[in-house]
Amino acid sequence: MIYADYNGSAPLCEDVKEYLVNRFQTGPFANPNAIHHQGQQVLMAMENSRSVVAKALGAKMNQVIFNSGATEGCSTIFHSILDDALENGRSTIIMSGIEHSAIRNTANWYTENKGYELKTLPTTRDGIVEVEFLNKWIKEAPEKIAMVTVMAANNETGVIQPLKQISEICSANKIPFFCDTTQYIGKVPFSFKDSGIDYAITSGHKFGALTGTGILLAKDRTTLKPIIIGGGQEKGLRGGTQNYIGNETVAVALTTISKNFGKIEELARKRIKFETKIKNNYPSVYIIGEKAPRLATTTYIAYRGIHGQAVQIELESQGIFVTTSSACSDNEPVTSKVLKAMGLTDDIGRGVVRISVGLCSSLEVYEQIYEALSKAYDKLEQIKSY
Ligand SMILES: Cc1ncc(COP(=O)(O)O)c(C=O)c1O
Numbered sequence: 001m002i003y004a005d006y007n008g009s010a011p012l013c014e015d016v017k018e019y020l021v022n023r024f025q026t027g028p029f030a031n032p033n034a035i036h037h038q039g040q041q042v043l044m045a046m047e048n049s050r051s052v053v054a055k056a057l058g059a060k061m062n063q064v065i066f067n068s069g070a071t072e073g074c075s076t077i078f079h080s081i082l083d084d085a086l087e088n089g090r091s092t093i094i095m096s097g098i099e100h101s102a103i104r105n106t107a108n109w110y111t112e113n114k115g116y117e118l119k120t121l122p123t124t125r126d127g128i129v130e131v132e133f134l135n136k137w138i139k140e141a142p143e144k145i146a147m148v149t150v151m152a153a154n155n156e157t158g159v160i161q162p163l164k165q166i167s168e169i170c171s172a173n174k175i176p177f178f179c180d181t182t183q184y185i186g187k188v189p190f191s192f193k194d195s196g197i198d199y200a201i202t203s204g205h206k207f208g209a210l211t212g213t214g215i216l217l218a219k220d221r222t223t224l225k226p227i228i229i230g231g232g233q234e235k236g237l238r239g240g241t242q243n244y245i246g247n248e249t250v251a252v253a254l255t256t257i258s259k260n261f262g263k264i265e266e267l268a269r270k271r272i273k274f275e276t277k278i279k280n281n282y283p284s285v286y287i288i289g290e291k292a293p294r295l296a297t298t299t300y301i302a303y304r305g306i307h308g309q310a311v312q313i314e315l316e317s318q319g320i321f322v323t324t325s326s327a328c329s330d331n332e333p334v335t336s337k338v339l340k341a342m343g344l345t346d347d348i349g350r351g352v353v354r355i356s357v358g359l360c361s362s363l364e365v366y367e368q369i370y371e372a373l374s375k376a377y378d379k380l381e382q383i384k385s386y
Contacts, residue, residue, distance in 0.1 A: 007356035013208025015256040044246045049251035056254040069214035070182040071102045073201030080225045085146035091209045094123045096150045097341030110323025127159035128294040152184035157289040158298025167196030209253040213246035260359040268296035274366035302351035305384040314376035
């Protein structure tokens with residue numbers, strides 16, 4: 001069996017499993033905000049995890065806020081920045097057209113309900129955000145821009161965005177830059193400090209920690225406003241007793257992953273070999289974002305004329321689990337918003353499957369996927385559906 005949907009959710013990291021077995025046996029279990037000995041022990045373990053996370057991500061400890069995941073982090077950041085921006089004349093949100101629905105829908109909510117204007121940055125056909133538009137729009141009216149939001153790596157294509165360039169432009173114009181790093185952290189070495197990003201988010205389940213865990217990184221935590229007030233936990237930034245064991249798993253998973261970064265180049269070479277071979281043998285194949293810098297762990301591949309879902313089912317019958325990432329309406333697969341934003345047409349959009357593996361995957365994984373995918377294409381080529 002090959003599980004190739006890491007971008008959807010990564011399996012629990014082996015070290016996390018081992019850690020949890022031991023942790024559940026030995027305890028302690030207590031409220032980290034209690035002042036008795038057990039509570040203080042739990043607090044110390046959680047703060048130690050915060051320090052490990054901060055070190056792994058090039059951040060300061062007080063810049064790390066534990067929460068339930070990327071969606072929550074996104075809501076906190078929008079709320080913090082946009083609560084009073086409009087009153088101060090900052091009415092425009094600049095967002096890329098390839099954002100995850102967690103970000104896109106939040107931005108849309110602020111335009112529909114709070115009167116913000118949304119400007120969407122175009123991308124190249126390879127899925128890279130066109131930074132010149134950002135420059136142009138900021139130059140036209142810098143005082144009107146409330147925030148810029150561009151993701152680090154796209155969940156469908158794996159294409160990596162020019163973060164440094166964007167953060168420099170935002171910083172020069174004193175505009176908050178929120179970057180969704182959910183698909184980036186754990187797949188590429190990342191330093192929050194060096195990135196120049198103001199706010200970043202991720203979910204633990206994307207890199208082998210427990211689901212329901214997450215991190216929000218804030219350059220200046222005093223700019224944050226909580227969406228959950230409650231008892232003032234996380235130093236007033238996120239009410240509710242912390243998911244302390246979950247937060248510990250975030251630290252364990254990030255520590256393990258940092259040891260695997262040495263595998264990235266070799267995995268990327270194997271991935272390119274796999275893609276080149278499949279393209280050479282099947283001329284109808286299109287690799288999305290092929291020429292762009294991409295995560296070594298993601299291939300988004302279309303076969304013109306064969307529905308992605310048919311390919312997915314064929315692969316599943318061979319024990320390989322991938323996704324299509326295209327929404328389905330009335331049983332008609334439709335091209336995803338991300339692919340539309342990249343200007344790709346339905347003949348490609350309907351035919352995609354996303355193959356996403358992890359840094360812990362064996363280096364032979366792409367060879368095995370090649371065999372299964374070529375069998376699927378050979379079979380489905382006979383019965384092309386569009
Ligand atoms: C890029 C990106 N951002 C945000 C999210 C939302 O993550 P969660 O559902 O864990 O909050 C995801 C999840 O797929 C994602 O891939």
